Each structure stands twice: as C-alpha cells, then as structure tokens.
Amino acid sequence: MNLRLVYLHRNLTRNVRRSLLTCAAVGLPIMIYVLSMSVVHGVDKFLDNSAKQLRIVVTQKTSIVNPLPEGHRKKIEALDESKQRLTSVCGVQWIGGQRENDPTPLSVMAADADSFVSTMPEYELTQDEIDAWQKDRQAIIIGSGPAGQLGWKIGDRVSIVPTLPPYRAMEFHVISTAPKAPDNQSIFFRKDYLNEELKKDGFPEGQVSFFFVKCATKKDLDEFREKIDAAFAGSLDETRSLDEKTFMNEFIAQQFDLPKNLAILSGLTVFVAIMAAMNTMSMNFRDRIAEMATLKSLGFSGGFAFSLIQTESLLLCSLGGLVGAIVPFVVFTYTPARDFQVPLIQTLVVEWVTCMKALGIAVFIGLVAGVWPSWMAMRMHVVRALRNLE
Amino acid sequence: MALPLSYNWRNLFVRKLSTSLTFSVVSIIVAVLSILLSFAAGINDSLRSTGNPANIIVLRTGATAESTSLIKPDEANRVLQAPGIAQDDKGRTLASQELCAQTTLPRKDGRGIANVCVRGVDEIAFTIHKEVRLIEGRLFNVGQMEVIVGKAAQERYKHLALGEIVPMGRSGDRAYKVVGVFEADGSAVESEIWGPRTSIMDSFRRTFLSSVIVQVKDAGLAREAIDYLQGPAVRLKAKSETEYYEDLTSKTREIVVLTSVLITLMGIGAVFAVANTMYAAVDSRRREIAMLRTIGFVRRSIITAFVLESLLICMSACVCGLIIAALVSSMISKQDFLSDTTWTVLAYDLKMTPWTIGTALALAAAVGVIGGLAPAVRASRTKVIEALRKA
Incomplete structure (x- = not known):
C-alpha cells in the first residue's frame, strides 16, 4: 500500500506541467457545469415555491395579454362562499414600467389591496409593512432585485412611468423591499391607486391581467382549476386557469427555455472534460509502457497496474473538479459577485449541493478517462511491450 | 528555411x-x-431586416411596443398633419392605422402554445409595408372575417393552413378563414396574422388603435416629422421603424x-x-x-x-x-x-x-x-x- 502511494505521488509530480494542465482542462468545464446548474436550480427553486403556494393563475383564454374584468373576482370567490377551500383571490394588473429617462424594464404590477397579503404569504411582510400597505394608497413593495439595483429603500418616494396606461409618471412610497420573497424581481402596488389614475386620463379601468387564487389543499387546487374555467365558459371573457408552476414554466419555456439549454450545455462541457482527461491518461500510459512492463515482469499483478493508473486518473480529475467547484462557490458566496442578478429569475446562488454533484461528476470523469489505459496496462503482454521499445 | x-x-x-x-x-x-x-x-x-427608414411608427408616449400602446382615434387623426408625409398616386396619404391584438395558438411541434400578434390593417398598409408580398392565395376582403398569415407563423403554429378556420377575437369565438400567405423579406411581421382592421377591432372589442405608421417622402425628412409628432401638436412617441425594431434586439x-x-x-x-x-x-x-x-x-x-x-x-x-x-x-x-x-x-x-x-x-x-x-x-x-x- 505504501509503495503504491509513493509511486502515485511520483507519477503525479513526474510531469507537473501535464498534471496541472489536465487539472485545468477538467476544472474549467466543471466550473461551467456548476454555474449552469446553479442557474437551473435557481429556476427550479423559483418554480418549487410557485408549486408550494398552491395558487391557481387565471388568465384570459385567448391570450395572457388580453385583460379580464375585475368583476371576475367576485364570481371566483362565489365558487366557495365558506373561504375554506379558496382562501383568497387577488387580481393583478401588469403595467410594465421604467424609471424616467432609464430604459431598464421593471416588472410592476397593481394588486388588489385587500387580498394581496393573504394571497402572497411568502412575501412575509412585517406587521408594520402590512399596516403601511393598508393605510397608504401609494404604497409600493419593491422586489429586492430592483431595490438593490436602483438603490431604493423603505421610506423613499419613487416615481415610475408605466409602459401601459396611464403612461405617465406615478408617485409611490416604498414600504418594503420584500427580502424574503422568492420572486425578487416583481414590484407590487395598490390597484385602487391605478384605477383612480386611469380614470383621470379617461383610460378603461378595472382590468386585470391575471387572478391569483390561493387554495387550501392540492386537491382543492385541481378541482377549482376546472371549476373556474367552467364558470366562465360561454361568457364574454372566458378564462384559462393553470396552477402557478405550470403557468410560470410555460412562460420560461417561451423565453429561450434557459434551463433546458443550459442543461444541454453543461452536459456537453462534461463530455469535453472527459476527452481532455482521457488524452492525458493515454499520454501518460504511452510514456510509461516500459515501466509498466518492467513492473509486471518483476511480479506485480495486472490488478496493481490497473489500480495505479485508475487512481492517478481519479486523483487528477478530482483535484481539477475540486478547484472548479470551489472557485464559483467562494466567488458567489463570499465576494461582491454574490449580488449578481440572472435575467428572468434571481440572484445566482451556488449551493454546496451543486458543488458536491460537480465533484461527483469529476470523479466519474476520472474513472472513465482511466479505463482504457488502465485496461491496456492490465492486459499488456510483457514480452511484447518490452520488445517494442526499439 | x-x-x-x-x-x-x-x-x-x-x-x-x-x-x-x-x-x-x-x-x-x-x-x-x-x-x-x-x-x-x-x-x-x-x-x-424589419422596417423602412422612411417609415415612422407612432406610439403612445410611455409605451415601449405596439402591443402596450393605446392611441385614441382622434389622436390618430392628428398624426396625419405631420410634415413631409408622402401620398400615393391615387392621392391617399400614406398613413396606416393599425391594431395589434394577440391570440394564442398551439405549436405544430407540440411544445405548448404561442402568443401570436394579430394585426388589423387597412388596404393602405400594403403600400407602406412594401416588403409584404402574397405568396399564396389572395388578400383578405375588407369587412370579411378573413386573414392572411405570415410564412414564419404558418410554419410554426397550427390552424394557419390556407383555407383553415382560425378562432380569434376576445372570446376566441370568431371564426376567421385563412385566405392567403405572405412573405416579408424574413422580417418580424412574418410571425404575424394580418386581417381587416374593422373586423379585428370588432372581434377583439377594441376601440383604441395600437400604432399609426406614416411614410415620409424621403428618409431625410423623417427627423422633422418625428419632432412634430413628439411636439405639442400631437404629443405621441415617434420612432423610425428601423430604430423601433432595433430596440427589440x-x-x-x-x-x-x-x-x-x-x-x-x-x-x-x-x-x-x-x-x-x-x-x-x-x-x-x-x-x-x-x-x-x-x-x-x-x-x-x-x-x-x-x-x-x-x-x-x-x-x-x-x-x-x-x-x-x-x-x-x-x-x-x-x-x-x-x-x-x-x-x-x-x-x-x-x-x-x-x-x-x-x-x-x-x-x-x-x-x-x-x-x-x-x-x-x-x-x-x-x-x-x-x-x-x-x-
């Protein structure tokens, strides 16, 4: 055993440059893997929260862009008068929005003031924030993403220009930056304020982009999803109801399907790493044919030769993988880069689970890359190998 | 050596x-x-490849795209006063009032649905958007429930084959017949469905327009017209069509x-x-x-x-x-x-x-x-x- 360790150490340090290059050639793809999968997991986590909240999203049947009348809320609520199964219904109107003289798009939505808090409990607003939301008509909750980017804090008076009617600057008072919300991009304000402003300019008011309907159990969700659509069937404004996760997924899939494409990409990079590592191991083996043959002729078993090359490959790749996994973890956990925003979803979080998985993949790469040379070493015909050395 | x-x-x-x-x-x-x-x-x-530098797209100030823009009919009329607007040989002013509605269609490859733009236009639109050419079938008749579809849309989404009926409108209950297919030099409008403006407005129960596209006599006159349209007389947002589409990139x-x-x-x-x-x-x-x-x-x-x-x-x-x-x-x-x-x-x-x-x-x-x-x-x-x- 001791001999083996010494030998392994000598082998790894025999051609330091080659070992380092291999580590790097494995480490970089692992780093890409970790980054891509972190984005994918970010999306998954976002979707999981959507699923956990047991909400139905009700949109207009022909297109999500077409509005529904506000009055639908009463009819949805009437499906469960007891409020035991459909606990809360909140109408939301998307108005886009940007700051004056700044084209960065914001995702601003007007929500029913009375039911926002109970429909979106994951925002975990404090009692003070809830009071402010209910008292102040111009209250606004800024997602922590845009709040950080724009430097908006609780108590600030801010101005946003909607990209939909009334198309002119509206004044708001920031009452929360929703640090607990899984969706950190959205901005919510009160719909009664929007309606008033719309009325001033003669635009149609009382429209809703989508209703969020909070259900008590998964069973209620499945049942009422169908009941809601049935209730409006044949009416002027038919609805299309989906559970929130499906709704969000449909949306993401239509916008480049980032998660799917990143998953494909990270698969490819792992493949590239396998080939790079395989290259090194086969080069090492070729360089050491004579040695292997000598070892075997001295009486060391084929298994010894096999394990020697296999462990070397494993060690090299794990080392590369370790660096490739640790660097993004440290960078996105302990440096200012941790505030990095991924378009669509949220702050990039590199979880240690992802890094462990990446490390596992690096070990796998080491295994695969070593198989062919170590197999050759085990099966090598000693006499022929020694004879072939010129 | x-x-x-x-x-x-x-x-x-x-x-x-x-x-x-x-x-x-x-x-x-x-x-x-x-x-x-x-x-x-x-x-x-x-x-x-979308857009002509002599075409100016007029939107509601504050709106970033046609689909979020609402223009009242009287505002649309004021646009016609802009300086330098061209006329065709029949003496018609080259200004096209357009409505941009949306409809959801299933994808041909089964990967869910797509939100497709339905554009309501008048005949004059085809003079302004010269790149739009019919490659199959015929043009829709004004006042009928007929549409022509872009080539790219037809390739990707269901219900858009020539002669097929596509359900549209606010409640999705109006049956439009596909009577033609058009090409537009591979530009963005090839992803759209075009129909007669009056029918589309009625089916989608819309009273507001989305945009007005005007053509100036020469691309060099565009600046002056844009300044006029954004000025106190009209107070709408105006952009050259090329610029509008470039912003979408x-x-x-x-x-x-x-x-x-x-x-x-x-x-x-x-x-x-x-x-x-x-x-x-x-x-x-x-x-x-x-x-x-x-x-x-x-x-x-x-x-x-x-x-x-x-x-x-x-x-x-x-x-x-x-x-x-x-x-x-x-x-x-x-x-x-x-x-x-x-x-x-x-x-x-x-x-x-x-x-x-x-x-x-x-x-x-x-x-x-x-x-x-x-x-x-x-x-x-x-x-x-x-x-x-x-x-």
Whole structure:
C-alpha cells in the first residue's frame, strides 16, 4: 500500500506541467457545469415555491395579454362562499414600467389591496409593512432585485412611468423591499391607486391581467382549476386557469427555455472534460509502457497496474473538479459577485449541493478517462511491450 | 528555411488517439460557439431586416411596443398633419392605422402554445409595408372575417393552413378563414396574422388603435416629422421603424453576453487541452528535433513547425465543428421567442453568417496558437547534444 502511494505521488509530480494542465482542462468545464446548474436550480427553486403556494393563475383564454374584468373576482370567490377551500383571490394588473429617462424594464404590477397579503404569504411582510400597505394608497413593495439595483429603500418616494396606461409618471412610497420573497424581481402596488389614475386620463379601468387564487389543499387546487374555467365558459371573457408552476414554466419555456439549454450545455462541457482527461491518461500510459512492463515482469499483478493508473486518473480529475467547484462557490458566496442578478429569475446562488454533484461528476470523469489505459496496462503482454521499445 | 507542411501533417497521425481527442474537444467548443451565435444572428436578422427608414411608427408616449400602446382615434387623426408625409398616386396619404391584438395558438411541434400578434390593417398598409408580398392565395376582403398569415407563423403554429378556420377575437369565438400567405423579406411581421382592421377591432372589442405608421417622402425628412409628432401638436412617441425594431434586439445582447462568458471559459479549457497534447508531442520527439537542428533548421523554423502543427489540429477541428453546427442549426432552425417587450412571439431562423464563421475560425486559431506556442518554444530550446546522446 505504501509503495503504491509513493509511486502515485511520483507519477503525479513526474510531469507537473501535464498534471496541472489536465487539472485545468477538467476544472474549467466543471466550473461551467456548476454555474449552469446553479442557474437551473435557481429556476427550479423559483418554480418549487410557485408549486408550494398552491395558487391557481387565471388568465384570459385567448391570450395572457388580453385583460379580464375585475368583476371576475367576485364570481371566483362565489365558487366557495365558506373561504375554506379558496382562501383568497387577488387580481393583478401588469403595467410594465421604467424609471424616467432609464430604459431598464421593471416588472410592476397593481394588486388588489385587500387580498394581496393573504394571497402572497411568502412575501412575509412585517406587521408594520402590512399596516403601511393598508393605510397608504401609494404604497409600493419593491422586489429586492430592483431595490438593490436602483438603490431604493423603505421610506423613499419613487416615481415610475408605466409602459401601459396611464403612461405617465406615478408617485409611490416604498414600504418594503420584500427580502424574503422568492420572486425578487416583481414590484407590487395598490390597484385602487391605478384605477383612480386611469380614470383621470379617461383610460378603461378595472382590468386585470391575471387572478391569483390561493387554495387550501392540492386537491382543492385541481378541482377549482376546472371549476373556474367552467364558470366562465360561454361568457364574454372566458378564462384559462393553470396552477402557478405550470403557468410560470410555460412562460420560461417561451423565453429561450434557459434551463433546458443550459442543461444541454453543461452536459456537453462534461463530455469535453472527459476527452481532455482521457488524452492525458493515454499520454501518460504511452510514456510509461516500459515501466509498466518492467513492473509486471518483476511480479506485480495486472490488478496493481490497473489500480495505479485508475487512481492517478481519479486523483487528477478530482483535484481539477475540486478547484472548479470551489472557485464559483467562494466567488458567489463570499465576494461582491454574490449580488449578481440572472435575467428572468434571481440572484445566482451556488449551493454546496451543486458543488458536491460537480465533484461527483469529476470523479466519474476520472474513472472513465482511466479505463482504457488502465485496461491496456492490465492486459499488456510483457514480452511484447518490452520488445517494442526499439 | 521552413519545414515542409507534410512533416506536421504526418506527425498528427503518429499519435492518433491524442490528436483525435484534442480534435474533438476543439470541434465541440467551436460547434457550441457557432450554434449560440447563430441564435443571436437569426434574431438580429429578423429584427434588423424589419422596417423602412422612411417609415415612422407612432406610439403612445410611455409605451415601449405596439402591443402596450393605446392611441385614441382622434389622436390618430392628428398624426396625419405631420410634415413631409408622402401620398400615393391615387392621392391617399400614406398613413396606416393599425391594431395589434394577440391570440394564442398551439405549436405544430407540440411544445405548448404561442402568443401570436394579430394585426388589423387597412388596404393602405400594403403600400407602406412594401416588403409584404402574397405568396399564396389572395388578400383578405375588407369587412370579411378573413386573414392572411405570415410564412414564419404558418410554419410554426397550427390552424394557419390556407383555407383553415382560425378562432380569434376576445372570446376566441370568431371564426376567421385563412385566405392567403405572405412573405416579408424574413422580417418580424412574418410571425404575424394580418386581417381587416374593422373586423379585428370588432372581434377583439377594441376601440383604441395600437400604432399609426406614416411614410415620409424621403428618409431625410423623417427627423422633422418625428419632432412634430413628439411636439405639442400631437404629443405621441415617434420612432423610425428601423430604430423601433432595433430596440427589440436587446434580447440578443443577453445571449451574446452569456455566449461570450461561456465561450471564454471553454476556450481557456481548450487551450489547456491543446497545450497538453503539444507538450506530449514535443517530449516524445526530442531526438527528432535535435536531428532537425543538427541538419541546419533554425529555432524559428522549429517554433513555426510546432505552432503550425497545433494550428492544423485546431483549424481542421474548427471545420468539423462548423459542419456539426450547420447540421444542428438546420435541424433546429425554426425558432421563436416570446419578446418581453411586445409580449408576442417573434419567429426567426438560425443563421450561420460569415461573422459567425469568422468568429469560430478566430477562436480556433487563437486556441491553436496560444496552446501551441509554449510547447513550440520548449521544442526550439532542445539541447541538441544531450538529446542525441540520450539515444
């Protein structure tokens, strides 16, 4: 055993440059893997929260862009008068929005003031924030993403220009930056304020982009999803109801399907790493044919030769993988880069689970890359190998 | 004196496994790069080729796209007063009032649904949007429940074949018949459905317009007209059509940024892989190199030879990668995405442009040179006597 360790150490340090290059050639793809999968997991986590909240999203049947009348809320609520199964219904109107003289798009939505808090409990607003939301008509909750980017804090008076009617600057008072919300991009304000402003300019008011309907159990969700659509069937404004996760997924899939494409990409990079590592191991083996043959002729078993090359490959790749996994973890956990925003979803979080998985993949790469040379070493015909050395 | 190229070429086949593994690494990276860039190029192309610099698109101030813009009919009439607006030979003012509605259609490939733009237009629109040409069927009749569909939309979404009935309108209960198919130089409007404005407005229960497109006599007059339209007389937002569509390409910038980050990382990885192979090549040929030096090849020739060898692997891998990319691109060519500005789908085809190919070649060349240089220098420093004696 001791001999083996010494030998392994000598082998790894025999051609330091080659070992380092291999580590790097494995480490970089692992780093890409970790980054891509972190984005994918970010999306998954976002979707999981959507699923956990047991909400139905009700949109207009022909297109999500077409509005529904506000009055639908009463009819949805009437499906469960007891409020035991459909606990809360909140109408939301998307108005886009940007700051004056700044084209960065914001995702601003007007929500029913009375039911926002109970429909979106994951925002975990404090009692003070809830009071402010209910008292102040111009209250606004800024997602922590845009709040950080724009430097908006609780108590600030801010101005946003909607990209939909009334198309002119509206004044708001920031009452929360929703640090607990899984969706950190959205901005919510009160719909009664929007309606008033719309009325001033003669635009149609009382429209809703989508209703969020909070259900008590998964069973209620499945049942009422169908009941809601049935209730409006044949009416002027038919609805299309989906559970929130499906709704969000449909949306993401239509916008480049980032998660799917990143998953494909990270698969490819792992493949590239396998080939790079395989290259090194086969080069090492070729360089050491004579040695292997000598070892075997001295009486060391084929298994010894096999394990020697296999462990070397494993060690090299794990080392590369370790660096490739640790660097993004440290960078996105302990440096200012941790505030990095991924378009669509949220702050990039590199979880240690992802890094462990990446490390596992690096070990796998080491295994695969070593198989062919170590197999050759085990099966090598000693006499022929020694004879072939010129 | 330089070494003959065949020397390098033959050497590549001495270490078949090593060469082919390095070759695959570079091919894959080139293929990924080219495919990602083809996405960006395809989107850019469909948006950039849209719009005529003499056309001005008028929207509600504050709206960022036609689909979020509401213009009242009286405001639309004020637009007609803008200076420099052209007239056609029948004396009609070249101003097209348009409505942009949306309808959801299932995709042909079964991957869910798509939010497609339904544009209500009058006859004058076809004079202003000259690029729109019927390639099948006929034009819709004004006042009828008939539509013509863009070629890209027809290829991707269901219910749009000639003669088919497509349900539309606010409640999705109005049956429109597809009577024609149009082309528009591969531009963004090819992802749309066009129908008579009055019918579309009625079916979608809309009283507001989305945009007014006016054509000025000469692109040089556009500035003046835009200033007038944005000024106190009209107070609407005006942009040249080319500029409007260019602004929608912001999405591609995201792809380009993502691509560059990933490709840089992958490229550095490839440099390491290539360097590794080349070092091995140099080490195993020390005697050979010493021999070359002995018979009179100078150091520079040796460096050139080894860099060339590395370049040979990378450039041939690049060609292979480009071929893979071309195959994959043609397989997944028909794409579209939901713009977060217009909230409608924009169709595009993956495009391998000369720029894509150039970038791929440059990347492969860079990987080849950077990866080959250090080993080549090492080769040139081989101590002749020592290397020969070792034998």
